[in-house]
Amino acid sequence: MTSIALQAGSNELETWLDTHAEAIDTEQELASEILPRLGRAGVFRIGVPTNLGGTDGTIGDAIEAVAKVAEHSLAAAFVFWGQRTFIEYLLQSSNETLRTRWLAPLLSGELAGATGLSNAMKYLSAIEPLQMKARPLDSTGAHARWTLDGGLPWITNLRPEGFVAAAAFDHHAAEDDQVPPSIFAIPHDGAGVVRSPDLDLIALRSSNTAALHVGGTVLDDTYLITADAPAWLAVVRPSFLGLQCGMSIGLARRCLAAVGEAGAGSRAAVEDEAAHLARELDGLTRRLKDGVGNGTFISEPAALFEIRIALADVVEKAVGLEIQVVGGRGYLRGQSGTARRTREAAFVPIVTPSLVQLKNQLAQHRKALAA
Structure with missing residues (x-):
């Protein structure tokens, strides 16, 4: 099995994940431990500039870090994805106040960051x-304010001990005022912010996945990630x-290692x-890191959708090969991680945006090109 070998404390993280991977997937008792352990291993700092508390590197390095955690536990990698993606939101935001307020506790794993932007x-893809x-x-002070209402049925990393979630909001405005939707960072302790009990998932149960509702929550522009x-x-x-996609890469690697x-x-x-799958996986991984790193996928999102779909296909085939070679031992509890990886692989096609949604988008894209 590939070592994480990322930061000080990563060997301890690797050992802990391997020991508890089954419980992390099927139970909720260890949910509170995942984020702090990832934080102590330093994985959230990868690809973040040193002047902001990171260890430098690229977004490709961060993708690789997610993949390496996914080799041990997809549930832990799911939490990692949510946290690191929210950190990326703050890095990409022009709101310096948000970074000053929350970046340090997010990087350390003290505070959970939930993407909330699947909707x-x-x-964005209609x-x-x-x-x-x-x-x-009406604002009486220096900052514009809004009242926020609505709900999202599924957000990962809503850690009960403390979280901040990103969510997009349509604006109620005058008909002649074409205000684009905006994105706010919603703190867990904001008035009117309600987190549901954890969703009753069949796997990934320690990922702190729940619904979020905001009712009459008032936030000012210091909580605004973007106005457009x-x-x-x-x-x-x-x-x-x-x-x-780092989650798919890591899971496929572990299945092929098995x-x-x-x-x-x-x-x-x-x-x-x-061997064919391993070569395909390596090629897709290189294309993914190159495209994210050089900005190609901003103007060509269809190319990224195609890679996401292809990686899901590799995962399906890789776990199928693992099932074949492990045989009946995979049906005995505690004898292998095959059953868990089969459950993990079943999640890959449905994580938002799902494969069905992406395939529909690609079909529309090709139809538009043909026209």
Whole structure:
């Protein structure tokens, strides 16, 4: 198994994840420990400038870090994705106040960051309308204020001990006032902010995934991530999806490693398929990191969608090969991680944006090009 080998404390993290991966996936008792352990290993600082508290590197390095955690636990990598993506939002925001207020505790894992922008990403692709509304308030001070209302049914990393969540809001304004949707950072202790109990998931149960509702919550512009959600989302979407793809990369690698660890007879039966998948995975990973790093996917999102779909296909095939070579042992509790990785792989097609949504987007894109 590939070592995380990222920061001081990463060996301890790797050991803890391997020991508790099954419980992290099927139970909720360890949910509160994941974020602090990731923080102590320093993984949230990767790809963040040193002058902001990071360890430098690129967004490609951050994608690789998510992948390495996913080799041990997809649930932990899911939490990592949510946290690091929210950190990326603050890095990409022009609001210096947000970084001053929250970046340090986010990097250390003291505070949870929840992306909350799955609805917004689907809105950007014309898949669904925004589910949150903002109404302007008369401001008597130096800062503009809004009243926020609405709900999101599924957000990961809503840590009960403390979180801040990003959400996009449509604006109630005069008909002649074409105000674009905006994105706010919603603190867990804001008036009218309500977190549901954890959703009853079949796996990834320690990911602190819940619904979020805001009712009459008043925030000022110091909580504003961006005033122009469509333009800003197009820029940040490659990081959002790129970091998310890190989960698929890591899971596929671990499944292929399990194939390599199988007995000689079983391994020989599938070695050509496994070698082909490994080459495909390496190629997709390079294309992903290159495209996110050089900005290609900002103007060519379809290319990123294609990579996300292809990675999901690699995951499906890789876990299938692992099932074949492990055989009946995979059906015995505690004998292998095969059953857990099968559950993890089942999540890859449905994490937002789902494969169905992306395939529909690509179909529309190709239809438009043909026209």
